[in-house]
Amino acid sequence: MDKFTKLTGIAAPLPLINVDTDMIIPKQFLKTIKRSGLGVNLFDEMRYDDDGNEIPDFVLNKPAYRDAQILVAGDNFGCGSSREHAPWALLDFGIRCVIAPSFADIFFNNCFKNGILPIALPQEEVDKLMDDAERGANAVITVDLENQTITGPDGGSISFDVDPFRKHCLLNGLDDIGLSLEKAPAIEAFETKSAQERPWV
Template identity: 70%
Template sequence: MDKFTTLTAVAAPLPMINVDTDMIIPKQFLKTVERTGLAKGLFFELRETPDGKPVPDFFMNQPQYKGAQILVAGDNFGCGSSREHAPWALLDYGIRCVISTSYADIFYNNCFQNGILPITLPKAEVDKLMDAAKRGHNARISVDLEKQEVTGPDGGVIKFEIDAHKKHCLLNGLDNIGLTLEKKSKIDSFESKQHGTQPWLYAQAGR
């Protein structure tokens, strides 16, 4: 998993509340277990009409938001079913940070497992950043995870809170597997001792 330390990027606005995981990545794109190639399904039913025409005012169809890596979203982002494809699709498109007032718990935790920083801010601050994001190319927002700061296009600094353990994992690019591998030497040492004291545990496994 890629580390998240600092990010300065164009912010895209999504001024909608209760954007669920089916809106983020519709069910027809869930047939794969690969984490790549999902950007084509990101917000598919929001950015295209039923007859396949682009919705002109959706940010993914506007050139000023090409390459956006920050998404400013409405309340309760990522609600609905617990599909990890939702953060996969965001990441595949290039989104590394989401800013909202609230998230569904499962989506929120899945973001951290995939190198995305979900920032929670008061509504007044999100509204301010949403207005800034609507300016397009002028809406470059900076995020410093170590300092826990968001700097808006006007230079104003907003502090945010984050769980210390989740912060450590993002700064060091550690998902659950990475956290386990940090303890590899202790695991190897334990198994080596167990081989000697309880060899029957390893006999059927051929170890």
């Protein structure tokens, strides 16, 4: 998993509440177990018409936001079914941070396990960032995980909270497997000792 330390990128505004995981990545794209290739279908039903053509008015189809790395969204983002493909699709598109007033619990947890930083902020602070995000290509925001700050294009700063353990994992690029591998020396020492003490096992 890629480390998340400091991210400076374009923020795209998505002022919708209750964006569920089926909106993020529709069910017909859940056949794969690969984490790559899903970005093209991110928000598929909002991005494309019935003939597969891009809908120009959708935010991620606008030239200014095609390379967005931050998403500023509405309340209860990631609700619905517990599909891990939702953060996979966001990450494959290039989104590394989602800012919203609140998140669905399972989606929130899945983000951390896949290298995405979800930040929950009071509505008034989200509104400020939403306003910043509506500046198009000038909507450049810096998210500093180490210092837990978000800096807008005008230099204003907002602080955010994050669980210390999850912060440690993101800063060091540790998913569940990476956490286990951190204990590799202790595991190997235990196995060596166990083999000596119980060779019949």
